[in-house]
Amino acid sequence: MNELILEMRGITKSFFGVLANDNVNLMVNRGEIHALLGENGAGKTTLMNILTGLYKPDSGEIVISGKKVTFASPRDAIKSGIGMVHQNFRLVDSLTVSENVILGLNDIHRFLNIQEIHEAIGNFSKKYGLNIDPKAEIWQLSVGERQRVEILKMLYRKVGLLILDEPTAVLTPQEVVDLFSSLRNMAQEGKTVIIITHKLNEVMEIADRITVLRGGKSVATMLKKDITRQELARIMVGREIPKVLSRRCVMSEENVLELTGIKALNDRGMEALSGLSVCVRKGEILGIAGVAGNGQKELVEVIAGLRPTLAGSMKINGKNLTNCKPGDIINAGVAIVPEDRVGMGLAQNFNVIENLIVKTYRDSENSRRGFLNWKHLRKNAEKIVKDFDIKTAGVFSPVKLMSGGNQQKLLFARETSKKPSLLVAAYPCRGLDLGATHAVHQILLSQKEQGTGILLISEDLDELLNLADRIAVIYEGKITGIVVPGKASIEQIGLMMCGGGKECIS
Amino acid sequence: MEMVTLLTATLHAAIISATPILYAALGEIFAERSGVLNLGVEGIMLVGAATGFYTAVNSQSLLLGILATVAVSLLFGLIFSFITITLRASQVVTGLVLTIFGTGLSAFLGKSMIGQASPVIFHKIPVPVLSKIPILGHVLFNHDMLVYVLYLLVPLSWFVIYRTREGLNLRAVGENPAAADALGINVFAVRYFYVCLGSMFAGLAGAYLSLAYAPSWLENMSAGRGWIAIVLVIFATWNPVRAALGALIFGGVDVLGFKFQARGIGISPYFMRMLPYLITIIVLIIITARSQMAKNLMPKALTIPYDREER
Numbered sequence: 001m002n003e004l005i006l007e008m009r010g011i012t013k014s015f016f017g018v019l020a021n022d023n024v025n026l027m028v029n030r031g032e033i034h035a036l037l038g039e040n041g042a043g044k045t046t047l048m049n050i051l052t053g054l055y056k057p058d059s060g061e062i063v064i065s066g067k068k069v070t071f072a073s074p075r076d077a078i079k080s081g082i083g084m085v086h087q088n089f090r091l092v093d094s095l096t097v098s099e100n101v102i103l104g105l106n107d108i109h110r111f112l113n114i115q116e117i118h119e120a121i122g123n124f125s126k127k128y129g130l131n132i133d134p135k136a137e138i139w140q141l142s143v144g145e146r147q148r149v150e151i152l153k154m155l156y157r158k159v160g161l162l163i164l165d166e167p168t169a170v171l172t173p174q175e176v177v178d179l180f181s182s183l184r185n186m187a188q189e190g191k192t193v194i195i196i197t198h199k200l201n202e203v204m205e206i207a208d209r210i211t212v213l214r215g216g217k218s219v220a221t222m223l224k225k226d227i228t229r230q231e232l233a234r235i236m237v238g239r240e241i242p243k244v245l246s247r248r249c250v251m252s253e254e255n256v257l258e259l260t261g262i263k264a265l266n267d268r269g270m271e272a273l274s275g276l277s278v279c280v281r282k283g284e285i286l287g288i289a290g291v292a293g294n295g296q297k298e299l300v301e302v303i304a305g306l307r308p309t310l311a312g313s314m315k316i317n318g319k320n321l322t323n324c325k326p327g328d329i330i331n332a333g334v335a336i337v338p339e340d341r342v343g344m345g346l347a348q349n350f351n352v353i354e355n356l357i358v359k360t361y362r363d364s365e366n367s368r369r370g371f372l373n374w375k376h377l378r379k380n381a382e383k384i385v386k387d388f389d390i391k392t393a394g395v396f397s398p399v400k401l402m403s404g405g406n407q408q409k410l411l412f413a414r415e416t417s418k419k420p421s422l423l424v425a426a427y428p429c430r431g432l433d434l435g436a437t438h439a440v441h442q443i444l445l446s447q448k449e450q451g452t453g454i455l456l457i458s459e460d461l462d463e464l465l466n467l468a469d470r471i472a473v474i475y476e477g478k479i480t481g482i483v484v485p486g487k488a489s490i491e492q493i494g495l496m497m498c499g500g501g502k503e504c505i506s
Numbered sequence: 507m508e509m510v511t512l513l514t515a516t517l518h519a520a521i522i523s524a525t526p527i528l529y530a531a532l533g534e535i536f537a538e539r540s541g542v543l544n545l546g547v548e549g550i551m552l553v554g555a556a557t558g559f560y561t562a563v564n565s566q567s568l569l570l571g572i573l574a575t576v577a578v579s580l581l582f583g584l585i586f587s588f589i590t591i592t593l594r595a596s597q598v599v600t601g602l603v604l605t606i607f608g609t610g611l612s613a614f615l616g617k618s619m620i621g622q623a624s625p626v627i628f629h630k631i632p633v634p635v636l637s638k639i640p641i642l643g644h645v646l647f648n649h650d651m652l653v654y655v656l657y658l659l660v661p662l663s664w665f666v667i668y669r670t671r672e673g674l675n676l677r678a679v680g681e682n683p684a685a686a687d688a689l690g691i692n693v694f695a696v697r698y699f700y701v702c703l704g705s706m707f708a709g710l711a712g713a714y715l716s717l718a719y720a721p722s723w724l725e726n727m728s729a730g731r732g733w734i735a736i737v738l739v740i741f742a743t744w745n746p747v748r749a750a751l752g753a754l755i756f757g758g759v760d761v762l763g764f765k766f767q768a769r770g771i772g773i774s775p776y777f778m779r780m781l782p783y784l785i786t787i788i789v790l791i792i793i794t795a796r797s798q799m800a801k802n803l804m805p806k807a808l809t810i811p812y813d814r815e816e817r
Binding site: 109 | 677
């Protein structure tokens, strides 16, 4: 059991002078599930990209089953039995499941017999309990199914060591259960699994051994049974984590947002919202739970005025604003923190000041007769940077040089600066580390206490249960039920997210 | 009876007129399928036409003419590949520069060739038996060698793209190079190969113009056919068989002008000569208006340089 399959010694890698990995050591035994734990930016993914030949290390060596290896490409790694399932799936959307699985294989006949390949892949997937239709094209599949294709791809290449990068980030609770049970099956068959994660719950549930990375360095390796969740958290963060957030109920009966029977199409021209109705009250956080792709993106765009409503009505503070221009909606007091903060939320080449004023540059204190008042802008921006604890090289440096967490704080600073009556936040903590997540949660709670109605879309049920006053579950473009945290379990909500379960409206 | 003769002659001419466009379009399909938009087609066509004509005149050998064309257009393909794939420069800008460069270079070097006639050209070779079929025989099987090669290239290209391992690799590289790379497909090699292949096809399109279509050299003799080919690729949704049909439509419109003129129909010849380009613009408008289709079928990585260590 304690046979060493992988040893990485003294791995160092820097990007443009920034150390991503600093003398990292990792040892993994055959047949174990090994968790690589660390906050975002701790260097987990970089380390695994080095292991799979995607990056070349500046120094250090990799030993596999006793043999020193150097990989020039992922192909070399796969040949040595190491395969990785990346966080952003590396699948070709327009190809079928089978085509994705056999892609790049040399022992497939040069002229493809498509029927035969579908059959072989179908049988192979059944063998591992990874159910999937080999003829389906990737874009038709759910996220969980896509992940199965990725795993299948690696198993079909007979890898002995499978690396999964944040595999549960996009899955429903039920899909996580399925994934973990198939990982355990694989480990029992002698395959080794490395799972990259920053979620402590998962580590405690699935891992045999744990290596913690912090700030690019490997700080500890231990058996799971020898450690508690709290100790692990302290090792990972390197400091005490603030305790559970304090919440006060300040909800009033007044509706800031009232959506009734909203219908809208998605980009492919299919119905994404099919008669969605929901209200957000003044001073409450309404959580929207659901598997990504059930209409959340379209919902945000309808509220923002970026997507036409085909039926139904939208009222903000009692005023009908259905199908109004984004500008009118902003003026009615709506602020939006979009899902894609890099592409849609912030202009990456703009500096901090410019990003802060894109909505308010016309205001009299910001500009006069068409000229910007830089002195005021600078002072104001520096105050905001300080208030929100944003780490930046200065208010004149472009935001693309800032980390995701600091960009998100900047985005929240801009959106909340005009005291909105409705704040829509879509996946605000996706990809953020613990510290930044905590900061965002604080911002949401303090906004709520000031009387803002907040629509919080998230796929992290723990987050919703912690923050929301009510949770509405969205499924196939409709709200299938509204629950109050504490009165429903994660499992019940998870079931509703998949279209099952009773409607328990309260 | 006269109508039949006219129809036969028009269709026959349409195929000839479609040939250079289709050569260029097939080449562009391969390049774009790998994720590289080569807007240098027009320039490469002109250089190919000049090279082929010059070599054929001086060596008195068609084979050498074609080989020289292939070699020079391969060189252009390598230059384009190096700049856009290895150095990751903008494909659009590089392609435009290549077209301007090719147009100027061919005009400059071709000055002395204007008015010359080549002693060797591609003659029509009627296919035994098949060319005797009424109507269709003349339309399809009374052409020169390069047309017959094209008859084979269209289904062959389709088969390669959709039914072979190499074609699967090609499509994967154009759709999601990171995914292909992770599975050990050499993205750079695939792109170099298909861009160069496409460039050679564009060169052949040019050689067809100067050695078969109108055996001579004229400055800017491709007259925008390279650009039509690029539009045709979108119209064909990157499918060689659809490209063949599209090329026939363009070829047919092109020929109509001449036929109308020859029969003295009172439409301005200038208007008729404008038609193929007008149709191109209309096709573009229609495709863009129904953009969903073209957008969904377009290789997702088109025009995006691949950088493995990009973060």
